[in-house]
Amino acid sequence: AEESAETPTIFSAEMKATALELKDTAMEAGLAYELDESLSTEVGPRRVGTPGDRLGIKWAVAKMKALGFDKVWTEEVTHVYWERxxxxxxxxxxxxxxxxxxxxxxxxxxxxxxxxxxxxxxxxxxxxxxxxxxxxxxxxxxxxxxxxxxxxxxxxxxxxxxxxxxxxxxxxxxxxxxxxxxxxxxxxxxxxxxxxxxxxxxxxxxxxxxxxxxxxxxxxxxxxxxxxxxxxxxxSKRHDKKVVKTANVIGEVTGRETPEDYVILGSHLDSWDVGTGAVDDGIGVTITMAAAKHILDLPQRPKRSIRVVLFGAEEVGLVGVKQYLEKNRAELDHHVIGAEWDFGVGRIYDMKPGVGPQALNAIREMAELFAPMGVSLNAANDAKGDSDLSLLGEAGMPAVEFAPDGSLYFDYHHTDNDTFDKVDPEAMKFNTAIYTMFTWLAAESGVDFRK
Amino acid sequence: AEESAETPTIFSAEMKATALELKDTAMEAGLAYELDESLSTEVGPRRVGTPGDRLGIKWAVAKMKALGFDKVWTEEVTHVYWERxxxxxxxxxxxxxxxxxxxxxxxxxxxxxxxxxxxxxxxxxxxxxxxxxxxxxxxxxxxxxxxxxxxxxxxxxxxxxxxxxxxxxxxxxxxxxxxxxxxxxxxxxxxxxxxxxxxxxxxxxxxxxxxxxxxxxxxxxxxxxxxxxxxxxxxSKRHDKKVVKTANVIGEVTGRETPEDYVILGSHLDSWDVGTGAVDDGIGVTITMAAAKHILDLPQRPKRSIRVVLFGAEEVGLVGVKQYLEKNRAELDHHVIGAEWDFGVGRIYDMKPGVGPQALNAIREMAELFAPMGVSLNAANDAKGDSDLSLLGEAGMPAVEFAPDGSLYFDYHHTDNDTFDKVDPEAMKFNTAIYTMFTWLAAESGVDFRK
Ligand SMILES: [Zn+2]
Ligand SMILES: [Zn+2]
Ligand SMILES: [Zn+2]
Ligand SMILES: [Zn+2]
CATH class of the missing domain: 3.50.30.30 (Glucose Oxidase; domain 1)
Known part of the structure; x- marks a missing residue:
């Protein structure tokens, strides 16, 4: 009797409890910060076609394997070379x-x-x-x-x-x-x-x-x-006929019920050659890897799969995601929902969905969990996803855009100053917590975000 | 009867009124800021022995003449060359x-x-x-x-x-x-x-x-x-036998009663070759020039002279002031008191004297004028003067050290970032006001700061 008095919810109390546990885990672990220190120290700048880019791909594959992702693979991306x-x-x-x-x-x-x-x-x-x-x-x-x-x-x-x-x-x-x-x-x-x-x-x-x-x-x-x-x-020199190879690096958490459906976490692994790409987009790479890792550490996999996609060749015109889209177009319907991080060092203060009208109920329930963290729910419902994911969003994939405070982002953006000392460990924990909660709820639920 | 009831003061009410007028003038004029814009735009970096150093000397002489200094001259300084x-x-x-x-x-x-x-x-x-x-x-x-x-x-x-x-x-x-x-x-x-x-x-x-x-x-x-x-x-290469010539540039406001005595305002005209030296020490160069200019614009000259000395070759070891001291040692007793600016972009918050015990009364009266501006009087009385002037202070010249907030100074110091955009126009007005008031009171009074 007591139970039926409550409004039925999309996410069960148990799921929400797990989401809050994941929040605590992320807030304590500081894993993204640690991973970004590794990426920016051991690899550094990763401009497409440079040795750093290739080293970054190796680093990402090795790190995802070490973190225990269920599957890790690369999908080749090609581009032409430009010499600074x-x-x-x-x-x-x-x-x-x-x-x-x-x-x-x-x-x-x-x-x-x-x-x-x-x-x-x-x-x-x-x-x-x-x-x-x-x-x-x-x-x-x-x-x-x-x-x-x-x-x-x-x-x-x-x-x-x-x-x-x-x-x-x-x-x-x-x-x-x-x-x-x-x-x-x-x-x-x-x-x-x-x-x-x-x-x-x-x-x-x-x-x-x-x-x-x-x-x-x-x-x-x-x-x-x-x-x-x-x-x-x-x-500087254009080498428009010199093809260079890079890759999208993909790590999967394989779902226990409908593994063919996946929640997408996006970021880009390439960077400009100045700076070490610790911010753009080392932060995105490592927040999304850390979010998946915290979910991997749960007693069981979520119902749906999670794909952490580190896109290649973003800086030169979203090249990696374009080739991803070509290759994976047939599976586009299985991209349940996505979120990308490509906006620097600040803390998330707003969440904007881009989902079907019915799915807004699920988004509202997520937002209730984020509200005590100071994250507002945007009244608009037109999110396509940031950077790379925007192309998947335009192709029909539901998305969420988590907006961090971007006040400082363009102080460092695409300069020598894009280095690890700019990364705020507390903001990294906070943002990882939100990505982890969102990802887990979306992957564990049966919500059709297109509806 | 009423007048005799007041405590006798070192500086007359009229002198203090003029000091406050000079404050208003400086706060309105923004002259130092304007001069620093000129120096850093039209000259730029001024490392000893470089074309910029020579151009800086020309700029300073021409500018002092244009501002109406009574005398302007240079005293040669030599150093050896170093190649970056x-x-x-x-x-x-x-x-x-x-x-x-x-x-x-x-x-x-x-x-x-x-x-x-x-x-x-x-x-x-x-x-x-x-x-x-x-x-x-x-x-x-x-x-x-x-x-x-x-x-x-x-x-x-x-x-x-x-x-x-x-x-x-x-x-x-x-x-x-x-x-x-x-x-x-x-x-x-x-x-x-x-x-x-x-x-x-x-x-x-x-x-x-x-x-x-x-x-x-x-x-x-x-x-x-x-x-x-x-x-x-x-x-980089040392050229220890290649002598380069630079100069101390001196501008004088000639006193109307004892022109052979002078108040010294110091700064250094040379800079490192990175940055434009807008901060180190363009700020000092232009605050001291502006302070003298405001006094030049009074109806009459102060009793004593004022010498604005832009030292050369400071960055390579106080070379300019050492040669100044050699050349002017016989006149050291006529250096009534001095103050130098070589500490960046902040506002003055403290004044520390280095004067004879009797002269502290005059310093206290000055400090009363600065107190409403938020400038404290330091309890110590051991100031020697900043940078260049410290050598004159050690040689016996009384000095005042005006301490500005130096929190940001070492963000820019000796880097490419020492450029005019770092200069705060309001702080320039404020600091010029204090230098102008101090200089005028010291030059107009008969106080022996050694006693
Ligand atoms: Zn980016
Ligand atoms: Zn970028
Ligand atoms: Zn200096
Ligand atoms: Zn210096």
Whole structure:
């Protein structure tokens, strides 16, 4: 009689109790932090096609096996090679100064002796786009837009467009080179690299980012009114015909009842070559591995399988997940729900689902468990999943987006500063706890998140 | 009758009123900030013997003239040249990783192909000193002591000894190279340079500092127990017979009554070659210039003269002030009192005098004007003056040390990050106000600060 008085729930009291035990386990273990220390110390940077990338794959396979995953395998991913080379940047007049710069991913190089030209400054990408055709003939175009710091990282979009299409646009107006203020919120003299978009064509002029302090110096010079000349020497090189092999690394916790259905935890194993990728996306790699490990340590496997997928070649345009999707399209319906971590060092403060209307009841019950941890349930229900998983989300896979405080993320993003000392051990425990609870509830339940 | 009831004061009510007017002027003007923007944009880094150093001298002379100083001149300073060259550092085994390093000032280079050896870690300089003779034969010594962050910069002393004498000591034990954790409180992947002490001899092995994140990585590797090998390629070079010329730049506000007596405002014009020296010591250069300018703008000159001395070659061992002292020793008694700024971006919170017992009354009256600004009067009376001025203080010149909050100073100190964006315009106004008030009261009064 007492029992029937309670509202029926999706997740049983026993399941919730186990979820809370898993929370305690994660909060005590600190496993993700430990794994990330290992990855960033023993492997370091993992840009696609480099020895570090291959070493990272070995590390991940060995570590997943050591953690006791039921199955561990790799799925080959191919891409073309890009060579960063060296870079030298300087203002040559009227106030000669060395500048800290970094090549944008995919950039061509300059001639060996470099290019030297007058700089034309634009306050943002739209202003560059509005420049008349031919108006940049023989010049170096410079977009000085400064990214805004926001908790949800929403300053990134308005800033990153200048990285994506800046060089291509500048070239169309006649420019011989393209420089931009780094897409970053810090004031460190470390420039931020990152990919250029190639869906509208490949820029044939060299492209580089200046650190924020250097952009300040350059803009201060330009403001004085005299022509400012800039020299860029960059030996980066596209090797569009040189195929390099990398991989998606997959570790499975095999479900005890419907092993053919799986909850997906995503992250990317590749990184840029600057920094050690401890943050982007070492944190995602190790939080998801740790979450699975805590579930592996339960007395029995959950009903459904869990797949921890460490995608390859994310930084160069979600290449790994695209090839995953091609290979696994037939199984897409068995991707029950997914969540990816690719957003740095902060603590989760919000959970946004992207599920069927009926499945929202299950999400609400999960959210009740997270609420005491300070995690809100987003009113929207349009999540597709972060980064790699967004492509699976768009292809129909239900997803949850756990939003961490991203205020600091773009201080380190794609710079030399992406190192393990930036990783907060307490936030790692907290975020691992949430991923573990979510994953276990989704894998143990029979909820159809598509409905 | 009413007037005689008041305690007689050292500084008249009128003088104090003028001091408060000067405060308002400085707080409104923002002149130091403007000057520092000019110095760091139009000149940039100013390491002794480099073109930037010569340009800085030109800039300072021209700017002092433009500001209307009554006299502006330079006094030649000579030093020997040191070439930084290039540096490449990497761990070669068991976990190969590129390291961010910077040569310590005065370091010799490695052979062209570099040196490669096992690293031996010491937790601090004392531990290195305690290593048995010959025990480091063929090794690279590594001191991993981490500087502590303190408001008064007192973490610097215990850390900097490893920079001063580390290489020399390591060499004595047989080491072939010396590396150390940067003397810095930040977590940026920018290593901190700085001079080595040469009073006990010149180290014959190459010496470099790793950034804090790199030192973390290296120590994490070493902790694993396997031998860690390190490769250092460094083309720095001592040119001990190549004399370079620099200068102390002096600007005078000529006193209307006893022009042969002067209040000294010190700072140093040279900087390291990394960063733009906007902080170290562009802030000192421009605060002292601005303080004098505000006094120049009064209806009449103060009784005594004011000398703004921008010392040269400070970073390489207080060379400029040593030569100033030689040249001006006969006039030492006419240095009424002095104050130097060489401690970064914070606000002044304490004033410590170093004056005769009777003159403490004047200091107390000054302190009463600063008290509402949150500046305490230090109970000690042993100030010698900061940096350059400390040598004049030791030679008998009275001094005041204004202590700013130094919590952030060693985040940027001697790194690429010493750029103008770190300079806080409000703190610049505040500190300039205090320097202006102090300087004017000392120059307008007849107080003998030696008594
Ligand atoms: Zn990422
Ligand atoms: Zn990334
Ligand atoms: Zn200094
Ligand atoms: Zn210095």
């Amino acid at each position: 080379g060296e870079i030298e940047a300087e203002v040559t007049g009227p106030y000669p100064q060395r500048m800290t710069a970094i090549a944008l991913g995919g950039s061509v190089g300059t001639p060996k002796k470099g290019i030297e030209a007058e700089v034309v400054e634009f306050e943002n990408f739209a202003a560059l786009e509005a420049a008349p055709e031919g108006s940049l003939k023989g010049k170096i175009a410079y977009v000085s837009y400064r990214m805004e710091r926001k908790i949800d990282g929403s300053g990134y979009g308005p800033a990153v467009i200048a990285r994506g299409y800046g060089a291509l646009t500048a070239e169309q107006k006649g420019a011989v080179g393209y420089i931009m203020r780094s897409v970053g919120t810090d004031n460190n003299r470390l420039a931020h690299t990152g990919g250029q978009r190639e869906d509208k064509g490949v820029a044939g002029i060299p492209a580089a980012a200046l650190s924020n302090p250097d952009a300040d110096i350059l803009s201060n010079m330009i403001r004085r009114g005299q022509p400012v000349t800039f020299k860029l020497k960059q030996s | 060259g290039e540096i490449e550092a990497e761990v070669t085994g068991p976990y190969p990783q590129r390291m961010t390093a910077i040569a310590l000032g005065g370091s010799v280079g490695t052979p062209k192909k570099g040196i490669e050896a096992e690293v031996v870690e010491f937790e601090n300089f004392a531990a290195l000193e305690a290593a048995p003779e010959g025990s480091l034969k063929g090794k690279i010594a590594y001191v991993s002591y981490r500087m502590e962050r303190k408001i008064d910069g007192s973490g610097y002393g215990p850390a900097v000894i490893a920079r001063g004498y580390g290489a020399l000591t390591a060499e004595q034990k047989g080491a072939v190279g010396y590396i150390m954790r940067s003397v810095g409180t930040d977590n940026n992947r920018l290593a901190h340079t700085g001079g080595q002490r040469e009073d006990k001899g010149v180290a014959g092995i190459p010496a470099a500092a790793l950034s804090n994140p790199d030192a973390d990585i290296l120590s994490n590797m070493i902790r694993r127990g396997q031998p860690v090998t390190f490769k250092l390629k460094q083309s």
